[in-house]
Amino acid sequence: MSRRRRRNGAILGTVGGILALLCLLVTVASHVELPFPFPTWDQIFDGTGLKESRPVIGADVEGGITVHVIDVGQGESILIKTDSGNVLIDAGENDQGPTVMDYLQSQGVETIDYFVGTHPHSDHIGGMDYIIEHMDVKEVVMSDIPDSILPTTKTFQDVLAAVQKKNLEITVVEPGDSFDLGPVHFAVLAPIKAYDDLNDVSVVLKMTYGERSFLFPGDAEKTSEKDMASSGKDLSADVLVAGHHGSRTSSSNAFLDKVNPAYVAISCGKDNSYGHPHKETLENLETRKIAVNRTDEEGSIIYLTDGKNIAVQTEKAA
Numbered sequence: 001m002s003r004r005r006r007r008n009g010a011i012l013g014t015v016g017g018i019l020a021l022l023c024l025l026v027t028v029a030s031h032v033e034l035p036f037p038f039p040t041w042d043q044i045f046d047g048t049g050l051k052e053s054r055p056v057i058g059a060d061v062e063g064g065i066t067v068h069v070i071d072v073g074q075g076e077s078i079l080i081k082t083d084s085g086n087v088l089i090d091a092g093e094n095d096q097g098p099t100v101m102d103y104l105q106s107q108g109v110e111t112i113d114y115f116v117g118t119h120p121h122s123d124h125i126g127g128m129d130y131i132i133e134h135m136d137v138k139e140v141v142m143s144d145i146p147d148s149i150l151p152t153t154k155t156f157q158d159v160l161a162a163v164q165k166k167n168l169e170i171t172v173v174e175p176g177d178s179f180d181l182g183p184v185h186f187a188v189l190a191p192i193k194a195y196d197d198l199n200d201v202s203v204v205l206k207m208t209y210g211e212r213s214f215l216f217p218g219d220a221e222k223t224s225e226k227d228m229a230s231s232g233k234d235l236s237a238d239v240l241v242a243g244h245h246g247s248r249t250s251s252s253n254a255f256l257d258k259v260n261p262a263y264v265a266i267s268c269g270k271d272n273s274y275g276h277p278h279k280e281t282l283e284n285l286e287t288r289k290i291a292v293n294r295t296d297e298e299g300s301i302i303y304l305t306d307g308k309n310i311a312v313q314t315e316k317a318a
Helices: 009-031 041-048 094-106 128-134 154-165 222-229 253-259 279-287
Strands: 065-069 078-082 085-089 114-116 140-143 170-173 177-181 184-190 204-209 212-216 239-241 263-266 291-294 301-305 310-314
Touching (some): 114 128, 222 253, 291 310
Antiparallel strands (some): 065 301, 078 085
16 A cells, blocks of 8 residues: 655646636737737647546447446445456445355456455445455455444454455555556545544545546545545546435535536435435436436446546446
8 A cells, every 4th residue: 555645736836826827818818909819718728738627428438447336235336347456345235245246257357456345334344254255355455443433243243254264454544545456546535534433434435547537435424525525635536436325414515516526326225215315415416417327226337437438338228
């Protein structure tokens, strides 16, 4: 694991000053006839490399990586498949271990390089012990859980026992940690503090490949989201997996402002007892004109990216 370097504030200040000067010049040029043609904003951004980069929605994608939001009912499990290795985030409820393993095998996955348990709730880590016992797992990743809320559930103990049985160790991560699989970079953004709620101790990962990025917040709720939004870290992502299955307790306005996704994936079970995703969340995403994919309606969701464009495939559409 390595620490990401902070950006140079002086450089950002200089860029800000240049943009302010350009704003002034463009304003003057729009009111005064100049003896030479003044460039448009598009020409300025193209020339400086500052033009906003957004994915081409629905474009053909050849090669690259795939992000699979696996349909595990009311829970979450996400596979990131690259040419350099595989990352698995969570494994659904206790009865979903075989489902996740079958899906991995259908995708030709034999080894999991990083297995991330976002937080110790059964709908996220319930199937972890089964996967650890039946597949080749190289590294298990979790957050530091405060002693005051350290769970004593059988689900959590089963995961610890599986880790010990396979002679693995748990890598405890914190903001600033990162790892790479070839050209794919993973940065840990949270948990920032020692929270008193297990949802907020969720490991939050941002994955970057080329110009495209994905954000995986587990069940992080508004408290953790607020701290991330105030951290100064770059939260922007093209694809966001909605926190806490689309609950109203996550996907706050301040957080969505920072992330500004083109796509949101929601992992939840059909007609689940929690009412996920909540109406408020869906209305907020619709107002923002964000494309939404849901496992309860579409089955497993696959995002394909070549580092520039993004395409989406869904199980039921296929």
